[in-house]
Structure formats: structure tokens, C-alpha cells
Amino acid sequence: MFRRGLLYLSESHGAKQLLTGTPLTRTMSLRFVPGEGVDDLVGAVRKANAQGLKVTANYLGEAVTNRQQAQAAADTYLEVLDRVHREGLDASVSLKFTQMGQDIDEAFLRENLGRVLQRADDTGTFVRFDMEGSAYVQRTLDAFEALWRDGWRNIGVVLQAYLKRTPGDVARMNQLGARVRLCKGAYREPPEVAFQDMGRIRKEFVALMRVLLQEGSRPAIATHDDRLVEATVRHVRREGIDPTSFEFQMLYGVRRDLQKRLVEQGFTVRVYVPFGEKWYPYLMRRLAERPENVAFMVESMVKESPLGFLFGGAGTGSGGARPESRGAPPGSGRRGSGSGSGRSQSGSGGGDSGWGSHG
Numbered sequence: 001m002f003r004r005g006l007l008y009l010s011e012s013h014g015a016k017q018l019l020t021g022t023p024l025t026r027t028m029s030l031r032f033v034p035g036e037g038v039d040d041l042v043g044a045v046r047k048a049n050a051q052g053l054k055v056t057a058n059y060l061g062e063a064v065t066n067r068q069q070a071q072a073a074a075d076t077y078l079e080v081l082d083r084v085h086r087e088g089l090d091a092s093v094s095l096k097f098t099q100m101g102q103d104i105d106e107a108f109l110r111e112n113l114g115r116v117l118q119r120a121d122d123t124g125t126f127v128r129f130d131m132e133g134s135a136y137v138q139r140t141l142d143a144f145e146a147l148w149r150d151g152w153r154n155i156g157v158v159l160q161a162y163l164k165r166t167p168g169d170v171a172r173m174n175q176l177g178a179r180v181r182l183c184k185g186a187y188r189e190p191p192e193v194a195f196q197d198m199g200r201i202r203k204e205f206v207a208l209m210r211v212l213l214q215e216g217s218r219p220a221i222a223t224h225d226d227r228l229v230e231a232t233v234r235h236v237r238r239e240g241i242d243p244t245s246f247e248f249q250m251l252y253g254v255r256r257d258l259q260k261r262l263v264e265q266g267f268t269v270r271v272y273v274p275f276g277e278k279w280y281p282y283l284m285r286r287l288a289e290r291p292e293n294v295a296f297m298v299e300s301m302v303k304e305s306p307l308g309f310l311f312g313g314a315g316t317g318s319g320g321a322r323p324e325s326r327g328a329p330p331g332s333g334r335r336g337s338g339s340g341s342g343r344s345q346s347g348s349g350g351g352d353s354g355w356g357s358h359g
């Protein structure tokens with residue numbers, strides 16, 4: 001119920017107006033989104049790299065139906081690629097086809113994307129295409145294969161364990177030699193296309209993880225689920241798989257303890273760092289995934305209040321510094337991003353940032 005409320009807030013324009021104006025929401029958002037600008041992203045990448053974590057950078061946004069916006073998103077990626085290269089940082093990028101113009105037309109998508117892929121190639125950077133709702137899966141894989149046929153090799157896809165079609169897609173990507181990120185899948189999908197039961201989804205995930213580790217090309221295992229991480233580590237050790245032949249991936253601000261532990265054990269961990277003006281729905285979805293985070297939000301509110309000193313807070317109202325709270329807080333210097341398209345994806349309500357909710 002509470003979770004549904006948070007998901008509702010993620011899509012409500014009114015709630016967004018109200019909540020993004022409060023310093024508290026901005027402080028909370030810093031846990032999951034380092035900021036709105038490329039400087040904020042670069043600061044987070046530097047810090048992650050210093051901790052032994054690789055990064056994949058995501059400029060928040062999807063479902064773009066306006067050419068200028070899609071071109072602006074591509075321009076932002078060009079800036080990211082240049083900065084990462086110039087500063088010698090270890091970061092790839094993750095982007096969504098619908099952010100680059102997939103819903104406008106395929107020719108425009110290819111042209112817009114081509115600019116990013118060329119710059120990524122010039123700077124030796126890898127580009128991952130996030131996977132969106134099931135209505136986009138075939139189109140995304142077709143577009144991916146077209147790019148592969150054109151000779152691009154610095155690209156990879158995401159496949160979602162909850163989709164019933166995924167074993168076939170994994171086999172196809174392995175056959176191509178394409179790099180796959182495996183995740184559970186984040187959209188609310190109907191039972192005709194996706195498993196609904198978490199036990200079953202985990203079972204599928206483990207089976208796909210094994211195939212990818214055995215036959216895939218540098219796969220990424222993207223999960224914060226202890227059971228799945230443990231199953232992967234056990235499998236790798238049992239089969240004597242080279243730990244550098246794959247990587248774990250996790251979201252910025254989520255299970256930092258686990259990220260650290262895996263790095264200490266010699267595994268490669270890549271953190272998905274989102275940034276940009278469209279942080280609000282992304283934040284609300286992260287809160288919905290783990291409602292305990294709201295308790296942190298309330299605790300911060302108390303500590304930041306004028307009486308905060310009674311509870312051990314600074315009471316300055318300046319935004320209780322979390323370990324990675326740095327740079328301009330999201331919400332400051334907003335460029336009037338609007339509320340998103342309201343596009344509905346497989347009943348998830350869509351939204352304009354991050355992934356939908358997994359029901």
C-alpha cells in the first residue's frame with residue numbers, strides 16, 4: 001500500500017512540484033543521484049573509482065518525443081564521454097533508446113545515436129542500452145542487431161530475467177558475441193510475457209547467469225539480491241571461472257556494503273550512476289523499492305530542523321551530509337524539465353526517468 005503510494009507520488013506532477021522544492025527531498029536524492037549536472041556526475045565517478053568501483057553513467061530520461069530534447073540528451077552524453085576521457089576516469093555510459101528518439105522515428109534514432117557511438121568509439125568507451133518495457137524489447141534488440149551489423153562493437157544490451165522470452169535472447173546474444181547485462185526486470189508486466197513470482201524470477205536469473213558466465217561475452221550480473229550474488233560467487237568458484245571475465249553491477253547508493261565487500265574479494269563491481277534534472281521519479285522508485293529509506297528521510301528532517309540538536313543533528317537546515325552528499329543538490333538550478341510524458345509502459349505508468357516499478 002505504502003509502496004503503491006510512493007509509486008503514485010513518482011508520477012504525480014503536483015507532488016513533484018511540492019517535494020522537489022524542499023531541501024529534505026534534495027538531500028535524500030543525493031543518496032541515489034549525485035546531482036543534475038555533468039560536474040556532479042564526474043565528482044561521483046572520481047569518488048567511486050577511488051574506491052575501486054567502475055561506473056556506468058546514465059543521464060536520466062526516457063520516452064522523449066521531441067527531436068530537440070533527444071538531440072540535447074545525445075549532446076549531454078557527448079559531454080560525459082569527453083569529460084570521462086579527459087580526466088582518465090573508468091566509466092562507460094548507459095542510455096535508453098527512447099531517450100535518443102526511438103519513439104520519433106528509427107532513422108532519427110540511428111542518426112542521433114550514431115553521434116554518441118562515434119564519440120564513444122573515439123574515446124574507447126563502452127555504451128550499454130538499457131532495456132525498457134516489454135513493448136520495446138523486440139524493437140530494441142532489432143535496433144541493436146542493426147548496429148552490430150554496421151560494425152559497432154563497443155555496445156551491449158540488457159536482458160530481463162522475468163521475461164519468458166529471455167533464454168532465447170541470451171542464446172542469440174551469446175551467438176553474436178554481444179555483451180549482456182542481466183537484471184531481474186523493473187517494469188510491471190502481464191503474466192503472458194513475464195513471470196510474476198519472485199522465487200521463479202530468481203530461478204530464471206540463476207539459470208541465465210550460468211549460461212552467460214559459461215558462454216557469454218563479459219556479462220554483467222546486475223542485482224543487489226544477496227541470494228543471487230551468493231549464487232553467482234558460488235558458481236564462479238565451483239566452476240573455476242576467471243573473476244575478471246564478468247562484472248557485478250549495482251545502483252549508486254544501493255547496498256554500498258555489498259559493493260565494497262565484493263571489491264575486497266577481488267570481483268569487478270560497476271556502479272550505475274544516474275544524474276540529471278529528471279531525478280524525482282527515479283528517487284521515488286528507489287524509495288518504493290525499499291520503504292525503510294523513508295525512515296532515513298524523516299530522521300534527516302528531524303535532525304535538520306531548528307531543534308535538530310536535541311536529536312544529535314546539526315540543526316543548520318543545510319542538508320545533513322551523507323557520505324556521498326556533494327556537489328549541487330538535485331533540484332537547484334533546474335532547467336524546467338516538465339513532468340514527463342505520462343507514457344504508460346505495461347501498466348507501470350511509465351514516467352520519464354529510471355525504470356518502472358516491478359510489481
Ligand SMILES: Cc1cc2nc3c(=O)[nH]c(=O)nc-3n(C[C@H](O)[C@H](O)[C@H](O)COP(=O)(O)OP(=O)(O)OC[C@H]3O[C@@H](n4cnc5c(N)ncnc54)[C@H](O)[C@@H]3O)c2cc1C
Pocket residue numbers: 129130131132158160183184185186187222223224225226249250251253254255271272285286287289290293355358
Ligand atoms: C546496474 C543495474 C542496471 C539495471 N538496468 C535495468 C534495465 O536496463 N532495465 C530494467 O528493466 N531494469 C534494470 N535494472 C533494475 C532491475 O531489473 C531490478 O528492478 C532491480 O535491480 C531490483 O532487483 P534486485 O535484483 O536488485 O533485487 P531486490 O530484491 O529489489 O533487492 C535486493 C536487496 O537490495 C537492497 N535494495 C534494493 N533496492 C534498494 C534501495 N532502493 N535502497 C536500499 N536498498 C535496496 C535491499 O537490501 C533488497 O533486499 C537494473 C539494475 C541494476 C542494479
